[in-house]
Amino acid sequence: MRFERPVPITEIASLIGAEIIGNQQGVATGINEIHKVEEGDLVFVDHPKYYDKCINSAATYIIINQKTDFPSHKALLLVEHPFEAYLTIVQQFRPFQPLKKPVSDSASIGENTIVMPGVVLGNHVRIGSNCIIHANVVIMDHCIIGDNVIIQPGTIIGSDAFYYNKKTNRDVHYKKMLSCGRVVIENDVEIGANCTIDRGVSGDTVIGAGTKMDNLVHIGHDTVVGRNCLFAAQVGIAGATIIEDNVILWGQVGVSKTLTIGKGAELYAQSGVPASLEGGKKYFGSPAEDAMQKKKEIVWIKRIPKLWEKVMNKH
Numbered sequence: 001m002r003f004e005r006p007v008p009i010t011e012i013a014s015l016i017g018a019e020i021i022g023n024q025q026g027v028a029t030g031i032n033e034i035h036k037v038e039e040g041d042l043v044f045v046d047h048p049k050y051y052d053k054c055i056n057s058a059a060t061y062i063i064i065n066q067k068t069d070f071p072s073h074k075a076l077l078l079v080e081h082p083f084e085a086y087l088t089i090v091q092q093f094r095p096f097q098p099l100k101k102p103v104s105d106s107a108s109i110g111e112n113t114i115v116m117p118g119v120v121l122g123n124h125v126r127i128g129s130n131c132i133i134h135a136n137v138v139i140m141d142h143c144i145i146g147d148n149v150i151i152q153p154g155t156i157i158g159s160d161a162f163y164y165n166k167k168t169n170r171d172v173h174y175k176k177m178l179s180c181g182r183v184v185i186e187n188d189v190e191i192g193a194n195c196t197i198d199r200g201v202s203g204d205t206v207i208g209a210g211t212k213m214d215n216l217v218h219i220g221h222d223t224v225v226g227r228n229c230l231f232a233a234q235v236g237i238a239g240a241t242i243i244e245d246n247v248i249l250w251g252q253v254g255v256s257k258t259l260t261i262g263k264g265a266e267l268y269a270q271s272g273v274p275a276s277l278e279g280g281k282k283y284f285g286s287p288a289e290d291a292m293q294k295k296k297e298i299v300w301i302k303r304i305p306k307l308w309e310k311v312m313n314k315h
Contacts, residue, residue, distance in 0.1 A: 022075035036203035161221030
């Protein structure tokens with residue numbers, strides 16, 4: 001999440017009750033997760049396993065619960081509970097704003113765009129020109145829709161990320177990590193009925209130009225989908241995944257989190273993707289593998305009963 005203005009790090013420290021260790025003169029430009037951070041960003045870390053990764057990331061300011069070594073141009077914001085500090089910052093700079101009517105006064109709609117009955121447009125939503133937003137679509141706060149986009153009935157854009165901070169030493173093990181990111185849908189995208197696209201936790205979920213989605217597709221938080229992709233019905237993609245350009249996912253393909261499917265890959269129906277896949281190939285099965293090899297394996301599996309019968313007859 002980018003702040004609307006650069007915020008002095010002393011102001012952030014005062015907000016969360018942090019001790020600043022290091023550069024006290026800097027300004028923060030946003031807050032992001034570790035895989036999304038840029039120079040000027042805040043990031044939080046509350047487990048020693050991830051200290052080094054956060055400190056050596058692009059982030060300039062690290063909200064942390066323990067003193068440790070860090071580069072001289074950065075600063076630590078020392079607090080007892082970094083996760084709660086993150087929540088405080090999000091609530092301050094992107095607070096929840098209940099809608100008082102179906103279309104927020106701060107939403108903008110481009111020329112020749114059609115908005116059907118029952119559509120809900122949240123605060124600061126931006127929709128481009130020549131779009132068709134069908135009945136009962138919900139587009140939540142801060143989401144951006146490009147030009148020539150079609151969204152079929154019942155789809156929800158910008159629902160909260162399925163993302164939780166887990167601590168087993170408290171009564172509620174899974175504590176909601178507030179979502180302050182957006183969904184950005186580029187030009188000429190078509191989205192089917194009853195799809196769900198989660199906003200980024202702190203960054204953007206992106207649907208690239210020209211991509212087409214069938215009904216009942218789910219896209220997880222912070223996933224970046226490339227240009228001219230094709231997703232059939234009931235495809236599900238987990239969070240923080242990269243789908244490069246021209247990828248085809250046929251019906252009920254399931255894709256795990258934090259992986260990459262390369263440009264031009266095609267996955268046959270009901271395939272499962274637990275790890276990154278090279279582009280330009282066809283895949284099938286769960287786990288998804290080269291489609292021709294997988295089909296050969298299936299042929300041999302079907303032959304097992306006859307082969308077993310032959311072996312038994314010899315004995």
